Amino acid sequence: MSPSGGSGSKAARFRSLLESPELAFLMEAHDGLSAKIVEEAGFPAIWASGLTVSAALGVRDSNEASWTQVLEVLEFMADATSIPILLDGDTGYGNFNNVRRLVRKLCQRGVAAVCLEDKLFPKTNSFIGEHQPLADPDEFCGKIKAGKDSATDSDFSIVARVEALIAGRGLDEALQRAEAYRAAGADAILIHSKRPTADEILAFAAEWGRRGPLVIVPTMYYATPADVFRRAGISVVIWANHNLRAAISAMRDVSRRVRQEESLVGVEGAIASVREVFALAGNWELEDAERRYLGPPPIRPRAIVIAASRGAALGPLTAERPKCMIDVRGQPLLRRLVAALRDSGVGDITVVRGYRKEAIDLPSISTVDNDAYETTGEAASLACAVDRLEGPCVLSYGDILFRRHLLDRLLAAEGDVVVAVDALQKNRTDADPERVADLVGCSRPHSGNYLDEEEPVWLRQIGNDLRPAEADGEWIGLCKLSARGAALVRAELQAMRAEGTLERASLLEMLSRLIAAGHPIGVVYVLGGWLDVDDAFDLARARNFT
Numbered sequence: 435m436s437p438s439g440g441s442g443s444k445a446a447r448f449r450s451l452l453e454s455p456e457l458a459f460l461m462e463a464h465d466g467l468s469a470k471i472v473e474e475a476g477f478p479a480i481w482a483s484g485l486t487v488s489a490a491l492g493v494r495d496s497n498e499a500s501w502t503q504v505l506e507v508l509e510f511m512a513d514a515t516s517i518p519i520l521l522d523g524d525t526g527y528g529n530f531n532n533v534r535r536l537v538r539k540l541c542q543r544g545v546a547a548v549c550l551e552d553k554l555f556p557k558t559n560s561f562i563g564e565h566q567p568l569a570d571p572d573e574f575c576g577k578i579k580a581g582k583d584s585a586t587d588s589d590f591s592i593v594a595r596v597e598a599l600i601a602g603r604g605l606d607e608a609l610q611r612a613e614a615y616r617a618a619g620a621d622a623i624l625i626h627s628k629r630p631t632a633d634e635i636l637a638f639a640a641e642w643g644r645r646g647p648l649v650i651v652p653t654m655y656y657a658t659p660a661d662v663f664r665r666a667g668i669s670v671v672i673w674a675n676h677n678l679r680a681a682i683s684a685m686r687d688v689s690r691r692v693r694q695e696e697s698l699v700g701v702e703g704a705i706a707s708v709r710e711v712f713a714l715a716g717n718w719e720l721e722d723a724e725r726r727y728l729g730p731p732p733i734r735p736r737a738i739v740i741a742a743s744r745g746a747a748l749g750p751l752t753a754e755r756p757k758c759m760i761d762v763r764g765q766p767l768l769r770r771l772v773a774a775l776r777d778s779g780v781g782d783i784t785v786v787r788g789y790r791k792e793a794i795d796l797p798s799i800s801t802v803d804n805d806a807y808e809t810t811g812e813a814a815s816l817a818c819a820v821d822r823l824e825g826p827c828v829l830s831y832g833d834i835l836f837r838r839h840l841l842d843r844l845l846a847a848e849g850d851v852v853v854a855v856d857a858l859q860k861n862r863t864d865a866d867p868e869r870v871a872d873l874v875g876c877s878r879p880h881s882g883n884y885l886d887e888e889e890p891v892w893l894r895q896i897g898n899d900l901r902p903a904e905a906d907g908e909w910i911g912l913c914k915l916s917a918r919g920a921a922l923v924r925a926e927l928q929a930m931r932a933e934g935t936l937e938r939a940s941l942l943e944m945l946s947r948l949i950a951a952g953h954p955i956g957v958v959y960v961l962g963g964w965l966d967v968d969d970a971f972d973l974a975r976a977r978n979f980t
């Protein structure tokens with residue numbers, strides 16, 4: 435967020451808080467997250483507490499964190515918010531010269547104001563010990579002047595913190611110091627007290643008589659009602675450390691409970707959701723920006739997997755489950771198929787179930803059911819998923835496995851309907867004449883010739899009535915559809931239903947009808963690298979495949 439976001443710069447807005455007759459409240463924050471929470475709660479400004487920034491870094495409030503480390507934290511806080519930040523700058527981390535550099539850096543990073551206290555470097559927290567030594571007032575006035583002279587934003591404020599009451603020096607010295615600091619150019623006086631009541635603060639305010647804005651930190655006199663401060667003419671109340679203390683209590687409770695219970699169940703409902711974390715981090719903005727700068731996300735192809743049949747040739751192996759759920763080296767075949775589809779960038783995967791449908795229970799897929807699987811064929815199964823049939827889309831049998839490059843090539847191929855054809859099928863059908871292959875005839879055979887690969891190949895014929903000797907290859911059970919191709923297939927399924935041929939038809943028949951209707955079907959030739967599982971022999975090959 436810009437340091438000058440909102441109306442006026444952050445420094446200007448802080449200055450008007452100081453100068454307003456209304457009492458303003460600042461809330462402590464110690465990092466980007468807590469700063470966001472303070473802004474979200476509606477506070478007009480943030481107190482970047484030395485105590486809590488240190489504690490959040492795991493160190494003491496004794497200038498153990500270097501000033502540049504504090505500056506880093508502040509930069510995150512300022513970037514994360516649009517309200518002004520008043521930095522607890524301790525003693526200024528050195529002398530007037532260190533204050534000059536500090537103030538310049540704070541202006542650069544959009545911090546609205548700094549509070550400097552009249553103690554010695556390295557400082558000690560005001561609530562530790564008694565009679566802490568104080569800075570020489572003249573030397574401290576020099577720091578205030580140096581800070582004012584170095585501000586590159588004319589609205590940057592310096593709040594001078596008087597520690598005389600903390601150090602037990604009494605009201606008179608506190609007033610003298612405050613007056614000297616005001617005269618040196620301080621924009622406000624922070625008068626601090628560690629008494630359990632507000633008496634000495636109120637006495638100070640009465641004597642001060644509204645000579646300039648007064649800031650207080652009622653950590654110890656917390657029971658005093660805000661109206662008392664209003665009547666005393668206080669400008670700003672700082673709730674100095676309460677977010678850090680709240681976080682400590684909450685984190686302790688959760689850590690102890692989770693450790694004891696060895697479970698998250700007891701805490702889940704009581705803590706912020708992960709969604710809230712994303713919201714606080716502003717994830718929506720990144721999503722917007724991605725749309726603006728990266729363009730629309732690429733359309734991922736979807737897949738429809740036809741897996742309704744039992745696979746009876748596998749005998750008892752499919753007694754309890756369909757063949758797509760048969761174990762192939764420790765994983766169901768379908769899980770391997772789904773992984774292969776995902777590897778090639780497929781998004782939504784719909785599996786058409788039928789036989790023993792309850793056995794198909796993979797996460798990350800959706801399912802539709804062909805409950806008439808016993809009396810219907812593949813086309814009817816595909817028709818069950820017709821409302822998912824939108825391109826780009828991959829149609830796949832549920833009992834195949836293939837190497838990734840096959841699907842990559844199919845997806846990259848041009849054409850509305852494209853099938854992957856194995857040109858090496860002859861070797862297989864010759865070896866096993868019983869094998870039923872989805873044979874195809876194409877516009878030209880696979881030649882292996884480098885130059886031929888440029889030439890498109892078209893499907894001329896597909897079906898089991900082709901003799902192996904006439905075939906150019908075997909359809910491997912993978913088909914790619916463009917948006918138009920998906921529409922063609924939807925229309926064909928509808929026509930088949932109207933004719934009463936849908937129920938019994940195979941996918942081969944559906945593809946044949948597309949060819950007959952004059953719709954070109956492209957062919958991508960592959961050379962092995964896949965298998966289907968029809969019988970025990972195939973299964974043995976599948977178990978060696980992966």
Ligand code: SPV
Nearest residue numbers: 483484485486522560674
């Ligand atoms: C701080 O929050 O770091 C302060 C206030 O300086 S106090 O801890 O009260 O000194």
Ligand code: MG
Nearest residue numbers: 483484485522
């Ligand atoms: Mg402090």
